[in-house]
Amino acid sequence: MxxxxxxxxxxxxxxxxxxxxxxxxxxxxxxxxxxxxxxxxxxxxxxxxxxxxxxxxxxxxxxxxxxxxxxxxxxxxxxxxxxxxxxxxxxxxxxxxxxxxxxxxxxxxxxxxxxxxxxxxxxxxxxxRNEQHKILVVDDSPTYCTYLKVLLQRQHYQVISAFTGEEAVDMLSRSNDISLVLLDYQLPGMSGYDVIRRIRKQFTSAQLPVIGVSGQMDQQIPAQILKCGANDFMYKGFTVEEFYSRINNMMDLLISVRELQDAAYKDFLTGLHNRQYFYPHANTLIKQSDEEHISMGLAMMDIDHFKNVNDTYGHNAGDEALKVVADQLKEHIRSEDLLARLGGEEFCVIFSDMTPDQMRQRLETIRQSIENTDIPLSEQNISVTISMGLCIRQSEDLETLMENADQALYQAKASGRNQLVQH
Structure with a gap:
């Protein structure tokens, strides 16, 4: 093939x-x-x-x-x-x-x-769409793994393989971009059942679907696999049509769930995470910082004279300004950092595992980039600036950290705007 x-x-x-x-x-x-x-x-x-x-x-x-x-x-x-x-x-x-x-x-x-x-x-x-999704195939037969891999790649999925349950669990612990697991229930060492239980301790069935597969025509196997957390099951004697239908139906369900999550946790205008997403994930980062002794900083950012933009050019211009600022933030903020629009013209970012100098340099780069970026309107181009307050975390909780960064932001505004102040 x-x-x-x-x-x-x-x-x-x-x-x-x-x-x-x-x-x-x-x-x-x-x-x-x-x-x-x-x-x-x-x-x-x-x-x-x-x-x-x-x-x-x-x-x-x-x-x-x-x-x-x-x-x-x-x-x-x-x-x-x-x-x-x-x-x-x-x-x-x-x-x-x-x-x-x-x-x-x-x-x-x-x-x-x-x-x-x-x-x-x-x-x-x-x-x-499939090109954006990675599927993990787990089977102790290299030949069968290759067969499934070819079928999936024909539909343009990204595919990685594991030959043992232990290898699969290790891959999942090191990767956050796997969309679906296709798992043989009978594996050497850690069984397929055990792999599913380990997966379900980390991911819900909506977050990471698992399809169990078996070459044994035992009617008890599907029920056992489904009861321990798999989303679906098929015997290895499947037709290609059945295989594609089950895979694609599961991916459709996953994408629908993610779209609902995006609607709940993302700001519709800028595409950034919103307050509902920010607070629980910020607390998780703080806990991780304490456990792993990772440096952390929080910056509050606010568009200067944003009300004047709305009053002078209209609310559509204000929306364009918000989108331009958000795009600049997304361009310069790392994926491992937490970025959100908290409301109105206010944004927040949490940096992890960076030195204070690196945080300041990153924020200065963002500030200058926003200042130098035109916002195209129907009749003219405008630009905006942004003020920033940074707090390097010592041992503060999230509320205190945000209050300190807010105080620094207030000082930046009071000192003339378009600048960064550290608490």
Missing amino acids: PRLNRAPRSRILVVDNSMFFRDVLAETLRTQVKALAIDSVKSRQEACQLLQEHKGHYLAVISGLMLEDAAECEMLAIALEEQVPAIALTSSLDAETRQKVMDKDVIDYFFKDQDGLQDVVSLVTRLL
């Missing part, structure tokens, strides 16, 4: 005899999936030429089964040889034809109708 190239993919190739359906599909993709360039041709020869011209850049080939210059399903086989996922289009599908299509290792097939059109668009959107 050929492995798929992991090069960046930015194009879709549509190949079909029907000019009408081909053009409608291509235009629908251009309208609804703007991140991709859409190429549309009617023949095998034209398609092969484009595959070579843009080698390594196609996210998928969407092809009809019959082309004027190709045998049945030949274009699907060519896509596989070129390491490009294939999506099949058909007007009808009997059992024999379906088997021919699936033998070409397509990721899915759709009918040439209105529903099929939207299904293709949904799948292409999913393929783009």
Whole structure:
């Protein structure tokens, strides 16, 4: 089974005899999936030429089964040889034809109708999304791990493998970007059951879904795996269609949960974390600082004369100013630090494991960057400045730390604004 190239993919190739359906599909993709360039041709020869011209850049080939210059399903086989996922289009599908299509290792097939059109668009959107998600495959068989890895990479998931339960638990403890675990229940050493229990001590079923897998056709196994915390289960005799359906359904659920969490914990205007997210996570960082003796600092930041911006240029201008400031903060604040918009024009950041000099330098860089960034409005560009108060933590609790940083911020405002003051 050929492995798929992991090069960046930015194009879709549509190949079909029907000019009408081909053009409608291509235009629908251009309208609804703007991140991709859409190429549309009617023949095998034209398609092969484009595959070579843009080698390594196609996210998928969407092809009809019959082309004027190709045998049945030949274009699907060519896509596989070129390491490009294939999506099949058909007007009808009997059992024999379906088997021919699936033998070409397509990721899915759709009918040439209105529903099929939207299904293709949904799948292409999913393929783009999948590139952002990492799946951990845990199985003691390297051959089976490779098989699952190829199936998942065909859908553009990132995939990592572990061959023991201990290795899987170690990977999860060191990585915070795994979206799904695909786990064999029978492992040497730590069993699949034990791995799931360890996972559930760290992650809820909504935070990190687990799908159990078994080669033993024992009816007790699914219930046992589900009861100890797995989200789903399948036997190793699955069809590729079942496999993709279960994986994709689980990822859809995960993304829906994350979208709800974002709505609850992120500021809709700037995309930064909000107060509801900030306070519990700030206290967690303080606890970690005490336990691991990590240096910490908290900075309060406030846009200068923000009310004047709203009064002079309107609230839309104020919103643009908030977004520009937030973008500058996101650009310069590390991912391991905690950044939030607390309300109005007020922002807060907690630095961890940095020296006081490094914190001051980082804040000065941000202050100067904001001062020098234009905010484009309909009739003119404006700019804003920001005042900052920094408190280096000794042993204070969060409330005291924020009060001290607020006092320093007040001093920065009283001293002329557009400056950093340390408590």
